[in-house]
Structure formats: structure tokens, C-alpha cells
Amino acid sequence: MALFQRIEARVDAGIGRRRLGYALLALIVVYFLWFPNDTTQSNxxxxxxxxxxxxxxxxxxxxxxxxxxxxxxxxxxxxxxxxxxxxxxxxxxxxxxxxxxxxxxxxxxxxxxxxxxxxxxxxxxxxxxxxxxxxxxxxxxxxxxxxxxxxxxxxxxxxxxxxxxxxxxxxxxxxxxxxxxxxxxxxxxxxxxxxxxxxxxxxxxxxxxxxxxxxxxxxxxxxxxxxxxxxxxxxxxxxxxxxxxxxxxxxxxxxxxxxxxxxLQMSLIIAYAVIGGMESLIGAAAGAFIARYLLEATREVVITLPFGLTMADGADAFVWEPGAWRYALFGLVMVLTLRFMRNGLLYPIITWFSGRDIVMKETVAKRESDEDHAARLEVGDE
Amino acid sequence: MSEINLELNSIVMRFGGNQAVDHVSFSVVKPQLIGMIGPNGAGKTTLTNVMSGMLKPTNGTIYLNGRRIDGHPPYDVVRAGLGRTFQITRALGRMTVMENMMVPGLAIRPRARQGDIEARAHEILDLLTIDHLTNELSRALSGGQRKLLELGRLLMLDPAVIILDEPFAGVHPRLQETIYSYIHRVHEDGKAIILISHNMGAVFELSQRLIVLNNGALIADGEPQAVKSDPAVIEAYLGEDE
Known part of the structure; x- marks a missing residue:
């Protein structure tokens, strides 16, 4: 945590979060533009x-x-x-x-x-x-x-x-x-x-x-x-x-x-948006893209065993075809998101880059009850 | 000067068999500060909802600055120049205080410069002593502060006639003073105000004219002192003597 705070302080003092965010976004766009030119990637x-x-x-x-x-x-x-x-x-x-x-x-x-x-x-x-x-x-x-x-x-x-x-x-x-x-x-x-x-x-x-x-x-x-x-x-x-x-x-x-x-298909759209962050357009878009990618990538899970270990059948990798289980796991992620991170998994990242949390921290300190508010006005009156 | 701003003609509001508002007629001239009182269930809030366009009256007509507004949707009524607050505050919770102020500002003056509207919002928030909460989500405000925010939003609309539904209810006495001075100031600006409140002290102190409702009907309309001694009003509040 301390390390993160040090990085945060550096960013705030230097380039600024918003600019860093835009820079990262630009990098992502460049990656997507370059991707089809990568000859190692299949159609x-x-x-x-x-x-x-x-x-x-x-x-x-x-x-x-x-x-x-x-x-x-x-x-x-x-x-x-x-x-x-x-x-x-x-x-x-x-x-x-x-x-x-x-x-x-x-x-x-x-x-x-x-x-x-x-x-x-x-x-x-x-x-x-x-x-x-x-x-x-x-x-x-x-x-x-x-x-x-x-x-x-x-x-x-x-x-x-x-x-x-x-x-x-x-x-x-x-x-x-x-x-x-x-x-x-x-x-x-x-x-x-x-x-x-x-x-x-x-x-x-x-x-x-x-x-x-x-x-x-x-x-x-x-x-x-x-x-x-x-x-x-x-x-x-x-x-x-x-x-x-x-x-x-x-x-x-x-x-x-x-x-x-x-x-079911409609529910998936909603699930992508919820996981990414339904009140953030870029969050929902990223959520959909990442979820689609993971759902495809996990059609077959292959984990190569280290240290020359082998499976019981002699194979050197653990292979799992989750099939429809992917959707069950995906549903679980959505349920947990709704319960613990209602604004979506990407919300903290997006908020951090937008610098909104700085504003929030500042204003939360200013919250007051009616009594405190009244007391402050009394002081002002004197 | 004595041009009529708001005119209600024989307004009736029926819900099924229940007559919530029963042939109510009165007119409002600005700048006038009118108190509207009546026991619980007298029809004050229903009448407010009818005037502000949230309910379409079963019968009767309402004119605002010469324009007929009964049955028009609320946003139309507001644009015509009648604004209201809600008995139970309706802050736009997950929007900041400034955004709460910008909504009416931009809705009424879509062509105005955003900077000008923001400057005006700051001015009003300052007047209402909640300028320090500009960037706070409005759901984080205390009950009294929410009342102040509602009053602030109303000023952004700059309506000719304002209906304040229970502005003092549940508000700390010191914040009530802020609301008092707000009402005085808005009144001095030349607006007509209809003040609905159970706080008799405040109503009698502020109002130049009192309207009393009972069982949906208007039972008295006049100078506060005269209304106070009106037998019909006393009966409505104290119940019939056996």
C-alpha cells in the first residue's frame, strides 16, 4: 500500500492522473491499431x-x-x-x-x-x-x-x-x-x-x-x-x-x-456492463471486451506443469475444458460484483485516473450535520 | 403592479370517490407572501401538485401570467414561471450539489453560457451557506442542507411564483433562520410566494395573507389577524364543539 501511495504522489506531482490516463488510453488504441499487423496472430x-x-x-x-x-x-x-x-x-x-x-x-x-x-x-x-x-x-x-x-x-x-x-x-x-x-x-x-x-x-x-x-x-x-x-x-x-x-x-x-x-444474450450484455461499470461508458465497453476475450480464451485451459511433472496419464500439462462452466463462473463474478463493487470492477481504476477521488476526499472532510452547520453559522454571526 | 400572476378557478381534484380539492379559487398577485395552512389531509400538497402540473385537475382552470397551465406537464409549468419545493426533499442523490444546480439552470436557459450559470449557482449556494459543499454528492447532505439545496435550485429557475411546501420541517433552528432570510430576500426580489407550513409562528410572522384549507375546500382567505379569529378556521383546527 505504501508503495502505491508513493507512486500516487509521484503521479500527482508530475504528469497528473488525467494525463496519465489519456496516455494509457492512447497506448491501448495504438495496440488495437497494431494488433492485426502482428503476423503471429491468427485470423x-x-x-x-x-x-x-x-x-x-x-x-x-x-x-x-x-x-x-x-x-x-x-x-x-x-x-x-x-x-x-x-x-x-x-x-x-x-x-x-x-x-x-x-x-x-x-x-x-x-x-x-x-x-x-x-x-x-x-x-x-x-x-x-x-x-x-x-x-x-x-x-x-x-x-x-x-x-x-x-x-x-x-x-x-x-x-x-x-x-x-x-x-x-x-x-x-x-x-x-x-x-x-x-x-x-x-x-x-x-x-x-x-x-x-x-x-x-x-x-x-x-x-x-x-x-x-x-x-x-x-x-x-x-x-x-x-x-x-x-x-x-x-x-x-x-x-x-x-x-x-x-x-x-x-x-x-x-x-x-x-x-x-x-x-440469455441480452443478459450477457447487461452482465458485461455491470462487471465493467454500468455508469461508465468506457467501463462497460472494456468490461464487454475483456469478458468476451476471457470467455473465448477459457474454452480450453491448458496449464503446463513445471519441474518436469506429469499428469497421471503422462501428459505434461493440465488440460480443462470448462464448457458451460465458464458462464457459471462468469455469473458468479457478476453476483460478487453486484454485491461488493456495485459500480463495477473497473470503477476504482477509472475514478483514480479521472482524479475524482481527490475531489471526493476533499469534500467528504467538509460534510457536517445540521448541528455542526448551525454551529459554524453561529461562529460566523459573532 | 396589481397584475394577477396566478389564478385558480374552481379547482376540483378527485381520486375515485375522494374529493381531495373541492372547488378552490384564489388569485395571487406579486409580490405577495401568502401562507397556506390547514389541518393534515386538508389538501395542501394535492393542491400544490395540481398547481405545479404533477396532477391534472378533474375540473377547473389555472392561469399563470395570463397563460393557461392546468394539465400541462411540470416542466412546462416551471418554464411558464411557477416553481415549487417538495415536502420531502428530492435531491438528485448521486449528483453533486453543483450538478443539482446546473440541471434547472441549463433546462431553463439552454443557450446561456455554462460559466455564467455556474457563477450564478455559486452566488446562490453562498447565500444559502452551502457553497463549501459544491462538489459533494447531494445524498451526503444533512436534512437541513437538502432543504437549502432545494431552495437554491428554485432560485436557478427564477420563477415568478414560488410554492414552498414545508420548508422548515425537520430543520435545525439556526438553519431555519437562513431559510427565513431566503424567503424575505426572494420576496423583496418581487416574487410571489405561497408558503405551506405547520409552523404557525413562521406562517403568521411571514405572511401578508393567509389561505386556509379544510377537507379540500377553501374556508378562509384574508389578512392573518382576521383569519386567526375566523370561527370556521378555529372550528377546523379545534374540531366541532359538542
Whole structure:
């Protein structure tokens, strides 16, 4: 602990925590930019990263919706699905007055994004009077409804086989294709995070947090809660609709299947955000990426035994295939996080770099009871 | 000067069979300091909720500065110029004191410079003796400090008419003095204030006019001294003589 405090003092006196934080963030970005050029990495590793970026977008946008605006929605995956399905259908069958030939793959994704936003508008409006548990139940029902329709209408949607979207890229060389897909998804993540941060740090973000704390009080303070509630649904729906359209246009996956829209998948998004820190956009994104990575990395756990030791069967390594146990362990981590670190495992790190804990320490010392406050005023009177 | 700011015409609020507010009419001219009293369950808070837009009246109309506001959502009523505090304080707990002040500041004046709003917030917090808590989360404030913060948020809105619902309840006597001087000051600024309180001493001392509610109906409206000796008021407070 003493060592940590010495480092802390050095940082505070020197570069400053915030600048150090930005420097580290820049390093991480540079690492991600360099990663596909690492020839030792397989295409499979890149695929894992691509899916990590996708889930980072899902979790961070959910963090804005639930963590910052307080709208604990289970419909996030469904909005993603709307974006993907509508993009697929628009490219295959055309959309409104547009023929399939006149819809480009980018155009199809654009249509999917807009439709996801429009559905977000309607759902946001329907949810105006619903709070907490009712809102969650409503969105679960909406999400299931959408999934079952996609499953049942197999003539149009392909049912449980899923729907192929028109590929966004036409690159013959597999290695190059993976590389381009990687950069595309990473760029999308950066753009989405910037957009989310822009909203969260604007007056709108302040109003959203006020709404989360107390909707009636926010309204009594002049915040147009109707407008902002709908706005946050439309905005996040469009982000995940766009991400879904791009991801399933053969970037991360070649087809969208209804299984992706199950409550379990939605729960994973929530779990990533909770573990990373649901009130921090970057925390939720990092939580999702790290969790996805660990879930992939632990498909097979191989521990090479030291000192020439061998297992009973003569193997020199301990091998464990946890299978579904990974999710059980993951659930345990989430339960422990909720119980002991409600702001997420990354919260202390993010707080430290932001320097917020310095401000907190300063102001906690100033807390006082009514009596102390009154006594201080008395002294001032004399 | 005697332009009517707030006008209630025959307001009725019914919850099922229960008539919480029963044909209440009165008007408010600024700057006026009005006390609103009545026994528990008289309908004071319900009437406040109706005036501030949290409840839509079953019947009747409300005009604020010539604009009809009954049935309008609270944020609209606030923008029209009527602000209120809550009987049980509703601080935005996990937001700092400054953020609590910025919410109304930015909501009312979205185009103003953030720096100007912040400067104004500091001024008000200083007046309310809680400037040192600017960066503190508002849930960490004491009960009295929360009351002060609510009053501060109200000033950020700069409304023409202010309703204070039990501003003294559960507040340390010395902090009550701060609230007293706040009320005087806001009144001197030319605002109309409706003060709801069970603290009769404070109401009689501060008010220029008293409105008395009982069982949802307005039973007296006039000078405090005249109202005090009104038989209907005495009966409402002391119960019927057998």
C-alpha cells in the first residue's frame, strides 16, 4: 500500500492522473491499431477481437440507456436485431418503393438503422409512464415478441436458420478481408464511444442523470422528461441498429439468427456492463471486451506443469475444458460484483485516473450535520 | 403592479370517490407572501401538485401570467414561471450539489453560457451557506442542507411564483433562520410566494395573507389577524364543539 501511495504522489506531482490516463488510453488504441499487423496472430484471434468490439458497442450504449439515463431496458438486443434484419430484408426484397437492386449494402444498413430508431421512438413513447420493473418487463415482452416473430416467419426471415445480410465488403483474400473487417469494427466502436461520450457530457447527459435520480424532481426543475426519455431510446436504438447491420453484414458474422435475440444474450450484455461499470461508458465497453476475450480464451485451459511433472496419464500439462462452466463462473463474478463493487470492477481504476477521488476526499472532510452547520453559522454571526 | 400572476378557478381534484380539492379559487398577485395552512389531509400538497402540473385537475382552470397551465406537464409549468419545493426533499442523490444546480439552470436557459450559470449557482449556494459543499454528492447532505439545496435550485429557475411546501420541517433552528432570510430576500426580489407550513409562528410572522384549507375546500382567505379569529378556521383546527 505504501508503495502505491508513493507512486500516487509521484503521479500527482508530475504528469497528473488525467494525463496519465489519456496516455494509457492512447497506448491501448495504438495496440488495437497494431494488433492485426502482428503476423503471429491468427485470423481467429482477429475474429474474437471483432466480436469483442461489437459487444463493447452493445454494452456501452446500454450503459448510457440504463446506467446514465436509468432506463433499465431488456430490449437492446432486439433493437440490434431490428437493424440487422431490416438491413437484410431491404437488400434481399427491397424496401418500400425501393427495389432490391437499387439498395446497396450500405443503403440497407442505413435503412436498418433508421427503422431501429423509429421503433425506438415508438417504444420510448410507450414506455413514458413505465418505470423500473415495469419498464424491464415491457421490454422483455417486446424483445421476446420480436424474436418469436423472426423465428416463426421463416418464409421471410429464414426462421432458426437465420437471415444472411448482403456482405458489406467484397475482398477475395481472407487475410486482407479479416484485417479490413477488424479496422472497420474498431472504427465503429471508436465513433460510437465518441458519440456516446458527447451525449453523456453534454447538458443532455446531465438531464438524463437527473431523470435517473428522480423523474418527478427533474420535471419540476424544468427538464422535459418526455423528450429526453424518447431521445435516449432513439439514439441508443440507432447505435445498436447500425452496429447490428454492420456486424452481421459478413463483418463479424455472416447471418443473424433469432438465437442471438434470446434473453440469455441480452443478459450477457447487461452482465458485461455491470462487471465493467454500468455508469461508465468506457467501463462497460472494456468490461464487454475483456469478458468476451476471457470467455473465448477459457474454452480450453491448458496449464503446463513445471519441474518436469506429469499428469497421471503422462501428459505434461493440465488440460480443462470448462464448457458451460465458464458462464457459471462468469455469473458468479457478476453476483460478487453486484454485491461488493456495485459500480463495477473497473470503477476504482477509472475514478483514480479521472482524479475524482481527490475531489471526493476533499469534500467528504467538509460534510457536517445540521448541528455542526448551525454551529459554524453561529461562529460566523459573532 | 396589481397584475394577477396566478389564478385558480374552481379547482376540483378527485381520486375515485375522494374529493381531495373541492372547488378552490384564489388569485395571487406579486409580490405577495401568502401562507397556506390547514389541518393534515386538508389538501395542501394535492393542491400544490395540481398547481405545479404533477396532477391534472378533474375540473377547473389555472392561469399563470395570463397563460393557461392546468394539465400541462411540470416542466412546462416551471418554464411558464411557477416553481415549487417538495415536502420531502428530492435531491438528485448521486449528483453533486453543483450538478443539482446546473440541471434547472441549463433546462431553463439552454443557450446561456455554462460559466455564467455556474457563477450564478455559486452566488446562490453562498447565500444559502452551502457553497463549501459544491462538489459533494447531494445524498451526503444533512436534512437541513437538502432543504437549502432545494431552495437554491428554485432560485436557478427564477420563477415568478414560488410554492414552498414545508420548508422548515425537520430543520435545525439556526438553519431555519437562513431559510427565513431566503424567503424575505426572494420576496423583496418581487416574487410571489405561497408558503405551506405547520409552523404557525413562521406562517403568521411571514405572511401578508393567509389561505386556509379544510377537507379540500377553501374556508378562509384574508389578512392573518382576521383569519386567526375566523370561527370556521378555529372550528377546523379545534374540531366541532359538542
Amino acid at each position: 481467429y484471434a482477429k475474429t474474437v477481437f471483432i466480436s469483442g468490439f461489437f459487444y463493447a458497442i452493445m454494452s456501452s450504449s446500454w450503459a448510457l440507456l440504463a446506467g446514465i439515463a436509468g432506463q433499465f431496458s431488456f430490449g437492446h438486443m432486439a433493437f440490434m436485431g431490428i437493424g440487422a434484419y431490416v438491413a437484410g430484408l431491404a437488400a434481399r426484397d427491397g424496401f418500400a418503393f425501393l427495389t432490391p437492386e437499387s439498395v446497396s449494402s450500405v443503403g440497407a444498413i442505413f435503412i436498418g438503422t433508421i427503422v431501429a430508431g423509429l421503433v425506438g421512438l415508438v417504444i420510448g413513447w410507450l414506455l413514458l409512464r413505465l418505470r423500473s420493473a415495469y419498464l424491464a418487463l415491457f421490454t422483455i415482452a417486446f424483445s421476446e415478441l420480436f424474436r418469436i416473430v423472426m423465428l416463426t416467419e421463416y418464409d421471410y426471415t429464414g426462421g432458426s436458420n437465420g437471415l444472411s445480410l448482403r456482405p458489406l465488403l467484397q475482398i477475395a483474400d481472407v487475410d486482407t478481408a479479416r484485417q479490413v473487417e477488424y479496422y472497420l469494427m474498431f472504427a465503429l466502436l471508436i465513433v460510437c464511444l465518441l458519440a456516446l461520450y458527447w451525449v453523456a457530457n453534454s447538458p443532455v447527459g446531465l438531464f438524463l442523470r437527473a431523470m435517473r435520480e428522480d423523474e418527478d424532481a427533474a420535471s419540476a426543475l424544468g427538464v422535459n422528461v418526455v423528450r429526453y426519455k424518447i431521445l435516449v431510446f432513439v439514439f441508443t436504438s440507432m447505435i445498436v441498429g447500425l452496429a447490428g447491420g454492420i456486424f452481421y453484414s459478413d463483418i463479424g458474422s455472416e447471418r443473424i439468427i433469432p438465437e442471438q435475440l434470446e434473453i
